[in-house]
Amino acid sequence: MVEKRKLICISCPVGCELTVTLDGDNILEVEDNACKLGLDYAQQEIFDPKRMVATSVKVKNGFHPLVPVYTEHPIPKPMIKDVLAEVRKVEIEAPVDFNQIVIENVLDTGVNIIASRNMPKV
Amino acid sequence: MLLKNTYDVVIIGSGPGGLAAAVEAKKEGAQDVLVIERDVELGGILLQCIHNGFGLEIFNEDLPGPSYAQRYIDESLALGVETLLDTIVLEVTPGRKIYASSKKYGFVEINARAIVLAMGCRERTRAMIRIPGMRPAGVFTAGTAQRFVNVEGIMPGNKFVILGSGDIGMIMARRLTFEGAKVERVLEILPYLSGLTRNYVQCLQDFDIPLQFQHTVKFIHGKKRVEAVEIAAVDENWNFIPGTEELIPCDTLLLSVGLIPENELSRKVGVELDPITGGPYVDESRQTNVPGIFAAGNVVHVYDLADWVTLAGYEAGKGAAKFAMALRAKETAHIPVNAGKNVHHVVPQSINKYVLEQDEIELQLRVLKPIEDRSVIEVHDGNHQIVRRVVRYVRPGEMNTIKLKPRHFADVEKASSLTVDVSPR
Ligand SMILES: Cc1cc2nc3c(=O)[nH]c(=O)nc-3n(C[C@H](O)[C@H](O)[C@H](O)COP(=O)(O)OP(=O)(O)OC[C@H]3O[C@@H](n4cnc5c(N)ncnc54)[C@H](O)[C@@H]3O)c2cc1C
Ligand code: SF4
Numbered sequence: 149m150v151e152k153r154k155l156i157c158i159s160c161p162v163g164c165e166l167t168v169t170l171d172g173d174n175i176l177e178v179e180d181n182a183c184k185l186g187l188d189y190a191q192q193e194i195f196d197p198k199r200m201v202a203t204s205v206k207v208k209n210g211f212h213p214l215v216p217v218y219t220e221h222p223i224p225k226p227m228i229k230d231v232l233a234e235v236r237k238v239e240i241e242a243p244v245d246f247n248q249i250v251i252e253n254v255l256d257t258g259v260n261i262i263a264s265r266n267m268p269k270v
Numbered sequence: 271m272l273l274k275n276t277y278d279v280v281i282i283g284s285g286p287g288g289l290a291a292a293v294e295a296k297k298e299g300a301q302d303v304l305v306i307e308r309d310v311e312l313g314g315i316l317l318q319c320i321h322n323g324f325g326l327e328i329f330n331e332d333l334p335g336p337s338y339a340q341r342y343i344d345e346s347l348a349l350g351v352e353t354l355l356d357t358i359v360l361e362v363t364p365g366r367k368i369y370a371s372s373k374k375y376g377f378v379e380i381n382a383r384a385i386v387l388a389m390g391c392r393e394r395t396r397a398m399i400r401i402p403g404m405r406p407a408g409v410f411t412a413g414t415a416q417r418f419v420n421v422e423g424i425m426p427g428n429k430f431v432i433l434g435s436g437d438i439g440m441i442m443a444r445r446l447t448f449e450g451a452k453v454e455r456v457l458e459i460l461p462y463l464s465g466l467t468r469n470y471v472q473c474l475q476d477f478d479i480p481l482q483f484q485h486t487v488k489f490i491h492g493k494k495r496v497e498a499v500e501i502a503a504v505d506e507n508w509n510f511i512p513g514t515e516e517l518i519p520c521d522t523l524l525l526s527v528g529l530i531p532e533n534e535l536s537r538k539v540g541v542e543l544d545p546i547t548g549g550p551y552v553d554e555s556r557q558t559n560v561p562g563i564f565a566a567g568n569v570v571h572v573y574d575l576a577d578w579v580t581l582a583g584y585e586a587g588k589g590a591a592k593f594a595m596a597l598r599a600k601e602t603a604h605i606p607v608n609a610g611k612n613v614h615h616v617v618p619q620s621i622n623k624y625v626l627e628q629d630e631i632e633l634q635l636r637v638l639k640p641i642e643d644r645s646v647i648e649v650h651d652g653n654h655q656i657v658r659r660v661v662r663y664v665r666p667g668e669m670n671t672i673k674l675k676p677r678h679f680a681d682v683e684k685a686s687s688l689t690v691d692v693s694p695r
Contacts, residue, residue: 156471160326161575163467199472200322202334203448204420211311213423216320218334225476232448246340264320265313265336 150176155193159185166190198222202264203235205250209269210242216264217250223257230255242269273354273375277302278594279587280368280382282359282535285314286576287567288388289342290583291590295386296349298591303351304380306370308358312346313339314390316576318417321441323468327577338576354378362387362539366562383594384562386586387536387550391529391568393438399527401433403490406497412438412526419445427522431499432456433487437465437574439526444473453479454518457501459486459508465526466574487523488515496521529572539563547571555589556582562597564590600624605682607633610650611691614638614666621688626679633672637692640665644695647672651685664692 155166162182168190169177178190192198200222204214223231231254240250244267251261278300281288284307295303305312316324319335326332329341347353357372368380393411401409410418410426416438418424428451432439435458443453456474461483463470474481482501488510489500503514531549533541541550541558549570550558556566566586567579603624607616614636621631633649641664648658649672659672672690674682682688 156467158468158471161323161466161468163471165467199476200332202321204320204423206423212421214421216334216336216420218320218322218337228476246337246344264334265317265340 153194155190157181157186157189159189168194170194197225199225199228201228201231203232205235206239207244207267208239208241210244210267211270212267215240215242215244215250215267217261218264219254219257220260220262221258223254223259227255227257231257231261235261242267273378273380274302274304274352276381276383277304277352278382278598279303279384279386279590280380281305281386281388281587281590282362282368283307283314283388283390283567283569284309284312284353285388285390285567286316286339286342286579287390287569287583287586288314288386289339289346290580291386291388291564291566291587292346292351293342293349294584294587295591295594296346296351298588298595300384300591300594304354304382305346305351306354306357306359306368306380308356310356312343312353312355315413318413318420319441319576320420321445324576327575328580335576342580359535362535362563364539364560382562383597384564384590386556386583386590387541387558387563387565387569388567388583388586389532389535389569391531391572394525394528394530396525399525401487401490403487403499404492406490406492406495408492408496408522409490410522410524412436412442412524415522415524416442416445419449425449425451427451427496427520429454429520430522430524431487431501431518431520432524432526434458434526434528435460435464435470435481435483436526436528437469439524440465440469440473442524442526443479444477447477447479453477454520455479455501456481457485457487458483459504460484461506485514490523491517496523499523529568531569531572533569536565536569541565554585555592556586557589557593562590562593564593605685606687608687608689609635610689611693612638612641612664613690613692616690621674623679623682623685626674626676626682628676630676631674633674633690635670635672635690635692637664637666637670641692641694646693646695648691648693649674649688650691651681651688654681656681656685656688660695 153168157164167179202218207215248263279295316335316339324333324338359370361369366382430453488502491498498519503511550565556564564586566582616635
């Protein structure tokens with residue numbers, strides 16, 4: 149069955165409103181994308197939506213009580229809750245380095261959780 | 271660090287605008303560059319923007335705010351930019367003196383050859399949009415809540431209503447949901463989104479947070495703490511539509527209702543502000559109407575992308591460095607004027623040689639011993655005569671003068687000092 153779906157591309161701040169023509173597991177056409185990233189986005193969003201997740205973890209003896217962290221690559225959207233729960237369990241020790249791996253391969257997603265900044269020790 | 275008396279470029283504020291200006295000023299050749307920041311660390315507002323979406327324009331990468339800031343912090347420190355943290359600038363003068371209050375140094379006074387204003391912006395508050403109701407605790411701007419949650423690790427409430435569909439509000443709706451809070455509603459008085467569509471998708475839609483256009487808060491209820499907000503629909507003229515009222519129980523109201531450039535310092539020093547943007551009028555080098563004072567970033571007009579703030583910062587840093595270098599060249603333009611043969615003293619004792627490009631300079635002198643015959647007053651650079659004047663006699667009791675004129679500039683420019691001699695003809 150051929151159907152049309154509306155999506156908003158979130159790959160960049162432009163936010164194109166895409167119209168995707170779909171036949172079961174096949175994308176027949178993507179319209180109104182201003183660049184070709186929109187095509188990849190439509191493919192991804194329809195069959196395996198992913199998101200970047202940014203949050204924070206507790207730090208012992210840090211300059212601040214938290215250090216911001218994020219997923220190095222997007223993770224499957226349905227896993228956001230579980231990944232957040234996993235991150236909440238962690239407490240690390242200062243000093244923390246910029247890009248330091250905080251959780252390796254979180255929940256077998258193949259994606260690392262890394263620190264967004266340095267966190268000096270006090 | 272030993273604070274210097276004078277810097278080539280002083281930058282006020284260490285957000286992406288300020289750090290970009292610092293980096294570029296260094297690259298453009300400014301020697302002494304100082305960033306003054308009132309917070310305890312460099313980075314500005316980006317440090318609390320822990321979500322992704324930064325750097326797509328400049329690095330072609332999707333970075334969180336702190337990572338984006340970290341790159342510029344590291345680069346500026348590597349280039350030898352000096353920093354003064356925990357220090358708030360109180361006043362800037364048109365002569366480019368900076369008065370600041372510092373945790374470590376107390377009251378400080380710093381001279382700058384050029385200044386870059388990069389103070390960012392601040393959020394509009396409840397008082398500015400006049401929401402009626404009681405005055406309980408639990409009404410915050412979205413940015414304040416962002417700082418609490420992301421930097422200090424404090425949750426400002428459990429059940430939220432967010433007024434305004436600006437980016438910070440939508441981003442906070444997701445962030446609070448991540449931390450286990452319930453966001454009941456996002457309200458927007460306009461018939462369209464005021465932030466980016468991508469933020470609507472990934473912050474509200476993804477988490478089924480309801481957004482209502484043409485709705486606003488009519489009344490805030492609560493004695494000590496917010497207990498509920500009454501909302502209502504509005505027409506095109508923002509008048510409440512009777513019968514659309516709804517009471518939403520909640521303990522916190524966040525406001526994401528706009529940003530205003532932070533220009534108290536600019537106003538005081540006489541920087542002219544554009545009533546439309548709320549920021550200074552600037553030229554292509556980001557110079558304001560006050561010579562040597564530049565401005566970049568949210569202090570000029572509110573940006574939605576930090577990347578563009580960085581680009582504006584580069585322009586300002588470049589302009590400021592050029593201005594400072596030109597001034598420095600002029601400062602080294604001062605050369606001494608020495609009393610030579612049979613001269614007791616000369617005034618002025620030094621001159622700025624570049625003044626001669628436009629104006630003449632008169633030297634006044636007294637001789638040591640009288641010569642009751644035709645005498646020559648001569649100015650030379652140690653090797654070559656630059657100008658001479660013949661007088662009928664010279665006496666210590668009578669002052670003499672000799673003029674340097676614009677036509678002597680070419681010779682004077684090469685000199686490292688001038689000497690005046692008086693001798694019989
Ligand atoms: C809450 C918030 C969230 C945002 N979220 C995003 C986003 O998700 N994506 C995006 O691309 N952009 C976002 N922006 C916009 C972007 O971050 C800003 O445009 C950018 O940070 C502005 O940079 P700036 O250098 O002009 O100012 P800022 O980063 O605000 O830096 C100004 C600095 O000046 C300092 N300062 C001010 N006055 C003085 C003084 N008198 N003495 C000493 N220091 C002083 C302040 O402490 C501050 O550190 C957000 C902005 C805000 C306010
Ligand atoms: S299609 Fe291209 S331009 Fe449009 S939002 Fe996606 S990435 Fe941006």
